[in-house]
Amino acid sequence: MPELPEVETTRLGIAPFVIDRRVIKVEVRQPKLRWPTPLDLEARLSAQRIESLYRRGKYLLFGCKAGHLMVHLGMSGSLRLVSATTLPGKHDHLDIHLDSGQLLRYTDPRRFGAVLWLEGDPAEHKLLCQLGPEPLSSEFSGEGLYCLSRKRTTAVKSFIMDSKIVVGVGNIYANEALFSAGIRPQRQAGRISRRRYEILANAIKTVLQQAIQQGGTTLRDFVGGDGKPGYFSQSLQVYGRAEQACPQCRGKLQEIRIAQRSSVYCLTCQT
DNA sequence: ACGAAGCCCTGCAAGC
């Protein structure tokens, strides 16, 4: 499932092929996504030149003169460049034809993703204006986590997955970062020291950075922008490894559910 | 303001 590293990998993979290209045509085959794809997307986007491609959290923003195309990959979404003659499959919901002869194809079997058109400053959009700092920026720190967590009784894992606190930390990397930092996922956010939050913030940065370097995790249906799967899943220490041996102490990894999400941790290494 | 549950959707695995 696309987490921040997969979204960033997609951005890096497709950017050279979409920047400075002009949109020739837009085909919306299935508008029923997380939110409906606007019916007038073709009218908005046609003839526009894509000037920029950036990311905010897990949202991709294609900048044009008239506005921004915003894409979220949800759980099973992907964006790929294919030649204009490649026939669409069952879950290929949107094609954006470019003047290069390629088209940018949005695929999303589970349809948890979204394609939206924004006018005006994207930072002021409802879905973006409440978002916390980017985890890989200097705005994000252990000190920030510590301050925001005081008096919070929620589990630290839910806390770091809250997009108002920090964006882009999904279930997989929350598990990995907490393991790396030696913190139990169910520990109350407000009862963790400044020192430990510094370790945790660094762990989040490291885990995400490594995953980006390795091309994003492959799980089920994610495929990167160039059609090649990522291979970070081999490096996952705890996610999906319940009942297996802890990579550090060889004890048995435990699985619990926190806010309906699978949470795997080591009873010995995480306290 | 906070915390937890609900919801959207399909592919896959397990059970019969």
Added chain:
DNA sequence: TGCTTGCAGGGCTTCG
């Protein structure tokens, strides 16, 4: 083999 059932998961939305 073919059905049914349950589950996963991001993250916004609603409820308490």
